[in-house]
Amino acid sequence: MSSKVTGSILDVSLFKRLLRYVKPYRFTFLFVLIAAILLSVFSTFNPYLLKITVDDYITLKDYDGMLVFIGIMAAVLFFEVFFQFSFIYYANWLGQRVVYDLRKDLFGRMIGFRKTFFDLSAVGRLVTRAVNDIETIASIFSQGLFMIIADVLKMLVVIVVMLSVSWQLSLIVFAVLPVILIATRKFQKAMKFAFDEVRTQVANLNTFVQERISGMQIVQLFVREQKEYASFQQINEKHKKAWLKTVWYNSIFFPIAELSTSITIGLVVWYGGLRVIAEENGITLGAIFLFIQLTQMLFRPLRQIADKFNTLQMGMVAVQRVFAVMDTDSHIADEGDLNAEQLKGEISFQNVVFSYKENEPVINDISFDVHAGETIAIVGATGAGKSTIINLLSRFYDINQGVISVDGNNIKSYKLSSLRNAIAVVLQDVFLFADTIYNNITLWDSEISEEDVMLAAKHIGIDRFISKLPGKLQYDVKERGAMLSGGQRQLIAFLRAYVTNPSILVLDEATSSVDGETEELIQIATDRLTKDKTAIIIAHRLATIQKADRIIVMDQGKIVEMGTHEKLLKIDGGFYQNLQNAQLSKGQEVVN
Numbered sequence: 001m002s003s004k005v006t007g008s009i010l011d012v013s014l015f016k017r018l019l020r021y022v023k024p025y026r027f028t029f030l031f032v033l034i035a036a037i038l039l040s041v042f043s044t045f046n047p048y049l050l051k052i053t054v055d056d057y058i059t060l061k062d063y064d065g066m067l068v069f070i071g072i073m074a075a076v077l078f079f080e081v082f083f084q085f086s087f088i089y090y091a092n093w094l095g096q097r098v099v100y101d102l103r104k105d106l107f108g109r110m111i112g113f114r115k116t117f118f119d120l121s122a123v124g125r126l127v128t129r130a131v132n133d134i135e136t137i138a139s140i141f142s143q144g145l146f147m148i149i150a151d152v153l154k155m156l157v158v159i160v161v162m163l164s165v166s167w168q169l170s171l172i173v174f175a176v177l178p179v180i181l182i183a184t185r186k187f188q189k190a191m192k193f194a195f196d197e198v199r200t201q202v203a204n205l206n207t208f209v210q211e212r213i214s215g216m217q218i219v220q221l222f223v224r225e226q227k228e229y230a231s232f233q234q235i236n237e238k239h240k241k242a243w244l245k246t247v248w249y250n251s252i253f254f255p256i257a258e259l260s261t262s263i264t265i266g267l268v269v270w271y272g273g274l275r276v277i278a279e280e281n282g283i284t285l286g287a288i289f290l291f292i293q294l295t296q297m298l299f300r301p302l303r304q305i306a307d308k309f310n311t312l313q314m315g316m317v318a319v320q321r322v323f324a325v326m327d328t329d330s331h332i333a334d335e336g337d338l339n340a341e342q343l344k345g346e347i348s349f350q351n352v353v354f355s356y357k358e359n360e361p362v363i364n365d366i367s368f369d370v371h372a373g374e375t376i377a378i379v380g381a382t383g384a385g386k387s388t389i390i391n392l393l394s395r396f397y398d399i400n401q402g403v404i405s406v407d408g409n410n411i412k413s414y415k416l417s418s419l420r421n422a423i424a425v426v427l428q429d430v431f432l433f434a435d436t437i438y439n440n441i442t443l444w445d446s447e448i449s450e451e452d453v454m455l456a457a458k459h460i461g462i463d464r465f466i467s468k469l470p471g472k473l474q475y476d477v478k479e480r481g482a483m484l485s486g487g488q489r490q491l492i493a494f495l496r497a498y499v500t501n502p503s504i505l506v507l508d509e510a511t512s513s514v515d516g517e518t519e520e521l522i523q524i525a526t527d528r529l530t531k532d533k534t535a536i537i538i539a540h541r542l543a544t545i546q547k548a549d550r551i552i553v554m555d556q557g558k559i560v561e562m563g564t565h566e567k568l569l570k571i572d573g574g575f576y577q578n579l580q581n582a583q584l585s586k587g588q589e590v591v592n
Contacts (some may be wrong), residue, residue: 014319196317197245260299268293361400365402380554
């Protein structure tokens with residue numbers, strides 16, 4: 001997702017792509033541009049009116065004429081304020097509308113990415129892209145692009161007015177102008193790279209903090225506080241240095257710009273004053289007043305343009321990063337047209353080969369069939385490929401070779417959402433959102449009522465557990481289900497699977513880390529869940545799978561044995577028998 005950052009002011013192709021999000025609001029865009037033009041005119045008109053007032057009325061002591069021009073200046077000021085308000089408000093409004101649409105598209109892309117993408121991407125970086133970077137893009141419109149346009153227009157009007165009033169004083173101002181332009185360009189290029197480093201360090205900091213807070217129990221359990229604190233200090237130090245680099249460039253540039261402005265005004269007053277004292281034609285007292293104001297109006301936008309370029313470039317770096325995520329080709333092809341409703345649940349794996357990395361197969365030419373309503377258990381050592389089979393069946397990954405079919409149809413021929421709706425999976429590591437039990441079970445499906453949930457809980461025997469909680473289904477489990485035990489989270493996962501009424505049920509190590517009482521509840525729930533349904537149970541403890549119709553034993557991505565519990569135990573020196581003996585030696589319960 002990285003993108004090369006150059007010193008160029010604007011990536012035209014990226015900017016054109018960003019402007020597509022402006023198209024629905026093109027009338028607002030045009031209004032902001034018109035407001036910028038009128039603002040540049042009115043802001044320059046007032047100093048010129050001041051020159052006329054000084055030369056034609058104050059110098060000549062024409063009090064009535066002076067009052068008239070003061071009134072005109074007040075009216076011009078009113079219009080300037082109005083267009084300034086319109087410019088600022090609608091530029092910010094446009095920026096927020098654009099990032100709203102952009103963030104919606106980004107999140108829509110992310111939730112469709114295949115599991116591989118999330119396996120390889122740091123969560124903190126993705127959060128930074130979806131939140132911080134998107135918000136930075138808003139500043140392109142609110143503080144960058146339109147402000148630069150407004151400043152450039154104002155400078156052009158100022159230059160025209162200067163030349164029309166006095167070319168001599170204009171030359172003095174223009175002589176210093178290249179110094180500001182050169183400093184601005186060098187400042188802009190340096191800040192481009194500095195801000196890219198800032199964004200990188202912000203992403204690193206977000207990733208580190210999020211992971212450590214999420215894994216704080218492990219940090220404290222293994223007494224890693226000091227080590228993690230030291231690592232945090234190193235990352236925080238890099239973050240600080242990245243920001244201080246931007247501070248350093250600002251500290252150099254802005255004093256140079258301010259000094260140049262003061263020197264220019266001093267030269268204008270000196271030269272213009274000499275001409276007024278000598279009573280030479282062409283330069284008046286009002287012209288000196290005008291040039292003092294116009295010099296500030298010319299140099300101030302130059303200083304601000306440098307700052308706005310920083311904002312624009314920081315926003316374009318964010319655009320690069322966000323579009324890099326959006327351009328990631330990590331979607332499972334969803335080209336099927338079959339609905340997976342009312343499946344019988346017949347599953348077939350035929351010569352399936354799959355690898356996470358090229359030429360490193362995790363599943364190596366396996367074939368097996370699961371009949372409708374049958375319960376199949378899959379066992380094997382860690383890394384044998386058990387969980388991978390479940391991920392392939394749900395199409396979190398696509399296979400390299402072979403065919404996986406459900407009810408005689410290749411799973412690729414089913415609509416992806418329809419296929420996944422027909423398969424309910426209960427994982428070992430249950431994820432719960434920071435919300436109520438009810439919402440964690442229904443996943444915000446309004447068609448499932450609380451009565452439906454409690455009835456389902458009663459059917460699988462876990463209604464008493466829910467009834468004992470404060471608020472029952474409205475009990476807030478907090479982030480990742482922190483208010484519940486591991487066993488209770490498993491029970492919630494079973495109920496979540498049950499209310500969806502799946503055609504195929506998958507239990508992935510669902511009883512590997514629960515206490516005896518909860519395991520008994522889960523076993524009852526399992527029996528009721530799997531009744532008349534096709535079920536695949538991945539288990540570590542052999543005592544939990546002895547009722548399975550068949551047991552598949554895997555080793556290093558291959559099926560090495562298959563049969564009933566009793567049949568497999570009779571294979572002397574077999575893999576299944578060795579697994580049982582290993583569990584017996586560790587004191588785990590295994591029933592013969």
